[in-house]
Amino acid sequence: MQVDPAPGPDPVLDSPERAALRDTLRRLVDTVSPAERIAALDEAEEFDVDLFAALGAAGVLAIGAPAAAGGAGDGRDQLVVVEELGAGPTSMAAFVIAHYAVTQVLAAYGHTPAHADLVDRLVAGATRCAFALSEPAGGTDVARVMRTRAVPDGDGWRLAGQKLWTSGAREAEAIVVLARTAPIEASPVHGVTMFLVPRDAPGVEVRTIDTFGIRGCSTCEVFLDDVALPADAVLGEVDRGMRQVFATINREGLNATAACLGVGRAALDLVTGYAREREVFGRPIGGFQGPQHGLVDGAVALESARSLMWRAAEVEVAGGDAGVLAAMAKLVASEAAVDLTLKGMQLMGGLGYTRAVAMGRLFRDVRLWSFSPLTNEMVRNRIGEQHLGLPRSY
Template sequence: MRPLTDAAGRQADPISDTPERAELRAELRRLIAATSPAAEVLRLDEQERFDDKLHEALRRLGVHAVGGHPDHGGIGDIRDQTAVIEELAAGPTSMAVHMVVQYMITHILGTNGSPEQREEWLDRLHTGAAKVSFALSEPAGGTDIARVMRTTARREGDHWLLSGQKTWISGALGADALVVLARTSPAEGSSVDGVTMFLVPAGSPGLQVRELPTVAVHGLDTCEVFFDDVAVPESAVVGAVGAGFRQVVATLNRERINAAAGAIGAASGALDAAVEYARGRAAFGSTLGSFQAVQHRLVDGALAIESARSLLARAAAVEAAGGRADLLSSMAKIAASEAAVKVTQDGMEILGGAGFSREFPMQRWFRDVRLWVFAPLANDMVRNYLGERLLELPRSF
C-alpha cells in the first residue's frame, strides 16, 4: 500500500512526499522489480543469502548516500532515507534491514567520527563500497545493555585491547569493520557513562564471527562476535572516550524512524499481497475479497499502516528540521511494528493454506516483521520511555 496521497493522487499535504521523493520511490520500485522480483527474494530467503546483485544496483543508484554527510557526497535527509527503507522492506526486506544499519553507521561517523575516520570511511559508505556493522547487544541483555555490558577495552601502551562478546549483530560476516561499544571504565553513578565506541576492522587478530540461526531476515546474516584481546590504535576511538553510549543514544531517533519505515514497508508489501490474493481467490460463487469479514481485516490493516505512516512522517519532518523527535519517533516505531504484526497475521489467515506455504511470500513478511517489535529497542521499553517522558509518570524501569 503506497502512501495515501501518492496513491490517491490527492492534493499534497505538508508532510507527504515531495515530487523528488515520489520519483525516488518510483525509481526504486522499478529497480527492485527488475533486479529482485518476488520470486528472487523468496529464493534468496530460502537459501539465506545476501542479495549482492540488488546491492550493486542500489549502489549505482546512489541510495547509500541518501541522508548522508553533505561534505562526503551525502544527499537528501532522513525523510528520503525512510522512503528508501519503506520501498525495500515492501519487497527484499532483508536489504531494508541492511540499509537501516548502514544509515545508522553513516550518521554515527558523520556526527562523531574524527576527520580521519570520516575521510577513510564516509566516502566508501556513501557509495556502498564498504559495509560496517553495529555491535552493541550482548548475551546478558539488549534492553538493559548499559548496565550489563561485559565487553571491555583497556589501554595498553598506545593501543586499546577489546575483550568480550556481542550478539545479534546484523551483517557482521560481510562487514569491512564494526562499530563496537565497550566498557572502558566502571560505571560511576549512571551506567551509561564509561562506555566507548571503537571502529574495529574486520579480520583483526582475535576477532571471530559466528553466524546465528534465526527465524527471519534470512537475506542478512545475524552473528555473534567474539573479541579476544583485539588490539586497535587510539585513532579507532569514535567520539569521546567514556561517552560512547550517550553518543549512540543521540542517534537512536533516526534508527527508530528508519525501523518504523521498515515495518511500514513490509506491512505494505504484505497488505498488497493479501488484497491481490483476496481479489483472485474464488469462494462461494464469488471471491474472498467480496466477503465483509475479509474486507474489514484488510481495511483495518490499511488504516494501521496509514496511521503509522502519518506518525512516521511527522517524526521524520521534525528530525529533518533539527528538532526533538524522540517522542514521535518512539510512537511511530510502536505503531509501525504493531501494524506490521497485525497485517501479516491477518494476511496469513486470508491466504489460508497458501499462507503456510514457503512458496508464497506472506510467511516471510510474517516472520521478518517480528524483528521490529523488539529491535532496535523492545516496544515494552519504548512504552516505558513514553510513560516517563510523554505522560510524566514515574520511571518504571
C-alpha cells in the same frame, strides 16, 4: 473507488524529489530483485550483492551522509528508501537501516583520514560495516550489563568480550563496537566508548546465527579475544559512546517504522488481491464483512503510523525532539504490520502456509521490528514516561 495499496506520490508527504526517488526504488527492485530472487536468497541465506551495488550506483547509500562525503538528502529520503525495500527485499531494508546508522556514526565521530576514506567508500557502496551494541546478557539494558571491556594498553587499547545479534558482521570490513571503559558510577550510560574494529583484526571471530527471519542479511555473534587497537580506533570521546549513539538509535527507530510500512503494504497488497479473487460459498472472501474489516483496520493503522512517522521526520529535520512521535510511529507500524501478515496468512488458508507466496516470509521478517532496535515494551515505557508524565515503570 479502487484504491492502489501502494501509495503513489502524496502531495503532502512526498516532495517531487521524493516521489521520483520512490519511483527509482520501485524500478530498481523490480529489475534487480524480483520476488523469485528475494525468495531464493532468503532460502539460501545470502546477501543480495547485485541489489547492494545497484543501490550504491543510484546514490541511495549516500542519503543522509554529510555533503563533504558525497552525501545528499536527509532522514525523510531514507524513509522512502527503507519503505520501498521493506515492501520487497526486506532483508536489504534491515541492512540499509544498519548501513545508515554506521555511516552516521562514522561521519560524526570519525577523525582520521582513514575514517573519512571509509565513509567515502560506504556511501559509494564499495564496502560494508556493522554496528555492535547488543550483548548476550541483554540488549534492552545493555549499558548496565555490558561485559565487553576495553583497557588502555600503551598508546592504544585492548578489547575483550562478546557481541550478539550484529547485523551484517560476516561481510563487514569493520565493526563499530561499544565497550565499557570505566566502571558504572552514577549512570550506566557513562563509561562506555565506541571503537572502530577491523573485521580481520587478530582476535576477532564472527559466527553466523541461524535466525527465523531477515535471512538475506547475516546476523552474527562477534567474539573479541584480547584485540589490540590503536589510539585512533576510538570514535568520538572516551566514556561518552552511549550518549553519542542515542541520536542514531532514534533515527534507526524511525527507519524501522518505514520498513514496517513497506512490509504492511506488501502484505495488504498480496492479501487484498487474493481476497478479491478467491471465492467461498460463491462470493469472494473479501466480500465477507469479517475479513474485510480486519484488512480495513490494518490499512487504517498503517496510514496512522505513516502520518506519525512523517510528523516525526519533519520535527527531526527542523531540529526538534522527535523521540516520542517516533516511538509512537514505530509501535503502531510494527504491531499493524505483524498483525496484517498474520491475518494475511489466515485469509490465504493453505496457500498462506506455503513458500509459494511471500506472506510467511513477510511475517518472519517484520517480527524483527517488534523488539528492535528497541523492544515495544520499552517503547511503551518511554511514551508513558515522556508523553504522559507517568513515573518510570522499569
